[in-house]
Amino acid sequence: GAGVSQTPSNKVTEKGKYVELRCDPISGHTALYWYRQSLGQGPEFLIYFQGTGAADDSGLPNDRFFAVRPEGSVSTLKIQRTERGDSAVYLCASSLSGLWDRVLGRGNEQFFGPGTRLTVL
Amino acid sequence: KQEVTQIPAALSVPEGENLVLNCSFTDSAIYNLQWFRQDPGKGLTSLLLIQSSQREQTSGRLNASLDKSSGRSTLYIAASQPGDSATYLCAVSFVGGGSRLTFGEGTQLTVNP
Numbered sequence: 001g002a003g004v005s006q007t008p009s010n011k012v013t014e015k016g017k018y019v020e021l022r023c024d025p026i027s028g029h030t031a032l033y034w035y036r037q038s039l040g041q042g043p044e045f046l047i048y049f050q051g052t053g054a055a056d057d058s059g060l061p062n063d064r065f066f067a068v069r070p071e072g073s074v075s076t077l078k079i080q081r082t083e084r085g086d087s088a089v090y091l092c093a094s095s096l097s098g099l100w101d102r103v104l105g106r107g108n109e110q111f112f113g114p115g116t117r118l119t120v121l
Numbered sequence: 122k123q124e125v126t127q128i129p130a131a132l133s134v135p136e137g138e139n140l141v142l143n144c145s146f147t148d149s150a151i152y153n154l155q156w157f158r159q160d161p162g163k164g165l166t167s168l169l170l171i172q173s174s175q176r177e178q179t180s181g182r183l184n185a186s187l188d189k190s191s192g193r194s195t196l197y198i199a200a201s202q203p204g205d206s207a208t209y210l211c212a213v214s215f216v217g218g219g220s221r222l223t224f225g226e227g228t229q230l231t232v233n234p
Contacts, residue, residue: 042210042224056219091164112165
């Protein structure tokens, strides 16, 4: 079946512009995650959705970053007034279940998309 | 602070060699640990998931072990092949860390033919 997909694969923008990054999770996965990966580093957590709601947004670096998942499937990560430091690969992941299944030991393999490479000039 | 460390940062081996990649984590209270592979310019491919209650998982030539008490996991790759060349990432789901995965910085593996 189809995996996690992300669009666009590459995005080049100018400092100060607004960008939207899209994630299509695996069908039936209720949990969706956004991570950001800088060159030579491991991914860093941004936000986690369980269904339509943002269950944990503590990884968002500041209020220029916002994400939505209005119908509990596709998610959009929105970045306002982009800065050069926002340049990174933005990864989306989904899993079949969320925190409670993890607590009960049933978790919770996360499957990642190919990422969107964002370059802010 | 809950952190994950991977050693070595880079490893180069001849084809056919068996090898071990190491992952350590600072808090033994975890839900699970996941090993990923990342090819240059690509996303992450899940290799193995070990639940907190498990000691090891195997898939083909890969074997991952988990020792929670010492905060360590190893990924063993048998009979390495040039196609195994990639960056291997260890990620931990910590209790109290919500639903996030906390990643190490990865080990860049090169298998020379």
